[in-house]
Amino acid sequence: MRRLDEQEIRDIANGSAILGTGGGGDPYLGTLATLEAVTKHGAPQLMDPEELSDDSLVAFPFIVGAPVPGVEKFPFGNELAQALRTLEDQLGRKVDAVMSAEIGGANSMIPMSLAVRVGIPVVDGDLIGRAFPEIQLTTLTLHGIHASPFALADEHGNGVVLNVIDNFWAERIARAVAIEFGAVCVGVAYPISGKQVKVATLHRTVSFAGRIGKALREAKAAKKNPLDAVLAAADGVEVFRGKIIDVERRTQRGWAVGEAVIAGSDRFTNRVARVRFQNENLVLMVDGEVVASVPDLITILEADTGAAITTENLRYGFRVAVIGIACQPIWRTEAGLALAGPQHWGYEVKYVPIEQGAGAA
């Protein structure tokens, strides 16, 4: 267990934005809100999963809904605490630690913001190793563990508790509720034991995000190429580079859905890439061929600064690099691909690991 200082929190936010593949909420606002909570309540404690006692109770706070309107709705402080209390009331006991449901801009920060407010630690890990836009897409679903009881809260003081039969129903009902709550709200779900954390979650992904953010920061300070630093720290590969020439984006059933079109430059000159997204980037096509796809990570970075661009911040004219990072191994299993592979998102393509697809590009 160690206390995180402001620089580490910023590093984690910046690294999480890169692993968040364009989603997980706005990293800038998430960071501001968390630093404000830290100033008020003290520094967050980051705890290794192995430090948890087997019978401790861990829960996962996160933002539900489309990122676009969420921008105006931060910081969610009261709602998070309310949702946690509601979950505790349901379970008849206190939650001992919180953990990130996903690694993504704001959703990596939300647990810290809540943890300092209620005085419990944050566990170093998450349920995806990236961000995904649907609640059932977690390692816990692959382990047969329920998202319910699942508490939702909005900024008006409204609360809802789901006790649903599987995690697909959790997604379906939570999204409908989030839409009514103004497109975005907070949830605290997946209450599990310390023992379950040890066997069914992804460990030390928060630290991993922090190392990526740190590499980016140090490269900038040393006037080195930030993109190279990110690729080295994240074990990623550049799969496209160019200028955004079109962005189509709409809010559809509580998601920001759309496509960015990028005209190639440098070694990609005369080629055109399309990144399709649903909150997160899902598929990269170059000249009509799928080069990278979920569950691997596809992130669009500012070419000059190496900073991640969320899907809601993609704009015409941005000069960008598209990078690919191998997903966590569990997503490449048969069950992992059945849950979150390209077919789940409506792409009738065979999943090709980024290491091979990137070579093809």
Place this chain on the structure above:
Amino acid sequence: MRRLDEQEIRDIANGSAILGTGGGGDPYLGTLATLEAVTKHGAPQLMDPEELSDDSLVAFPFIVGAPVPGVEKFPFGNELAQALRTLEDQLGRKVDAVMSAEIGGANSMIPMSLAVRVGIPVVDGDLIGRAFPEIQLTTLTLHGIHASPFALADEHGNGVVLNVIDNFWAERIARAVAIEFGAVCVGVAYPISGKQVKVATLHRTVSFAGRIGKALREAKAAKKNPLDAVLAAADGVEVFRGKIIDVERRTQRGWAVGEAVIAGSDRFTNRVARVRFQNENLVLMVDGEVVASVPDLITILEADTGAAITTENLRYGFRVAVIGIACQPIWRTEAGLALAGPQHWGYEVKYVPIEQGAGAA
């Protein structure tokens, strides 16, 4: 407190269908489901509101959603019991009696069906004195009493509990959940004390429905005019008569919304009436003039049998009588009209009590 026999249950169902103004769920299926439950579990006990002890706990089970798909989904037995248990868990105590949220075909039967299953009485009364398609439209809202905690359940075993800040939010979130649950589900809400039942609900409206149903049955047996019997028992007035020449109906945000067009006959020959509905009949226009409107009751009956026709059963060619019945006095207060008057439904007309509007027709 008295036990209801099968004939009384049928009378209540038929009378409720008339007071249900076309909504409240299918009376035929509601009756079948209730009689099945009665056969299995015994006769329901009907209790006068004055028999309740002040500190007893009363709750209101009902169907949420559009009536059209509900037809296939009866009888809701397990869901009702599950929703009641969920509510009891939330409150930490048992519910002592149930009561109808509204007087309408199925929603008058639902409390009996649940009551016999769990062995508690039904209180003789309701929250509207008719059926309304939105959860906040009750006398309890007018008395500042919350619908929350509010338990919803579907036939798959999914459960949701709402703890929302007001009854408009209850409607909004419950409807969104019902839509995800396949357009229709059950809810148990508005937990109140016996004391609150005494001051803030409508008393003996179940008995009133029973008297209307009985009058209809006895008129048929005596080969008398059933329509006259209904009008006498319900203190209603015939406001139109004719043949349905068009029905437009669509499911919109969990409601059956539409219009029936009726070509006049008898003393209404050469006139055309339109009945607009949203689950329930809302407005009657004759030759473009509003003749009757919410909150007064507008019911379409089969001209020859006097049986109520629900909005989902309106069909081309039916020969019908449209009757109007004065609403409960609380709906004619300033607060009642602000909550459920014509403007609430998008009609920019001044409310004219049925007694005056019917005279104008």
